[in-house]
Amino acid sequence: MKFFIDTANLDQITMAQSMGVLDGVTTNPSLMAKEGITGKENILNHYKKICDIVDGHVSAEVISTEYEGMIKEGEALAAMNDQIVVKLPMIKDGVRACKYFNDKGIKTNVTLVFSAGQALLAAKAGATYVSPFIGRLDDISTDGLNLIAEIRMIYDNYAFDTEILAASVRHTMHVIDCAKLGADVMTGPLSSIEGLLKHPLTDIGLAKFLADYAKGND
Numbered sequence: 001m002k003f004f005i006d007t008a009n010l011d012q013i014t015m016a017q018s019m020g021v022l023d024g025v026t027t028n029p030s031l032m033a034k035e036g037i038t039g040k041e042n043i044l045n046h047y048k049k050i051c052d053i054v055d056g057h058v059s060a061e062v063i064s065t066e067y068e069g070m071i072k073e074g075e076a077l078a079a080m081n082d083q084i085v086v087k088l089p090m091i092k093d094g095v096r097a098c099k100y101f102n103d104k105g106i107k108t109n110v111t112l113v114f115s116a117g118q119a120l121l122a123a124k125a126g127a128t129y130v131s132p133f134i135g136r137l138d139d140i141s142t143d144g145l146n147l148i149a150e151i152r153m154i155y156d157n158y159a160f161d162t163e164i165l166a167a168s169v170r171h172t173m174h175v176i177d178c179a180k181l182g183a184d185v186m187t188g189p190l191s192s193i194e195g196l197l198k199h200p201l202t203d204i205g206l207a208k209f210l211a212d213y214a215k216g217n218d
């Protein structure tokens, strides 16, 4: 499973990259705003900085909600760097734009997906990635992981190439459950990745090893 980090924070991206387990980055307008990055030029420059830190795909979201605007924005984003994946909302014009970019060989991530039907449409339109938001479904008492299982079954039934990018991952158990269900990618905060490191027996075992080593070197 690929690990993407879901942030626009350069320090966190650098930290995840330094662990050697990072495969890419996802961003969205809210994550940019959280870092104080506003205005078209600043946002484009920020994408460049992110691409300089990581080796993999960087999802950059369009702001337009109509077809022509999405094409214009997406083409400009894709022209910036080969790592850029154009992130499109799951609306009719987003699906049309996805098909357009697929025909042009430009990578896409269809975002704000909350149902199996939406994921099927994204795959039919040739999306590189589909982003089902599991945390936001959990937030409204709907099983987000069940959606990952449904999409996995549908994509496998028809051998769709679209990668399932489990998004809105909130914690470490989401990561593990998505891996069990066969999600191709997960995107979550740095804490969801670092949480995988933790086990009390590891800490206890290491403390004991170090204490025993120290005894022999008194």
Ligand code: E4P
Pocket: 006, 026, 027, 028, 111, 131, 133, 135, 136, 167, 168, 169, 187
């Ligand atoms: C996906 O690409 C989104 O940026 C993201 O995962 C949304 O997560 P949230 O529901 O925690 O805001």
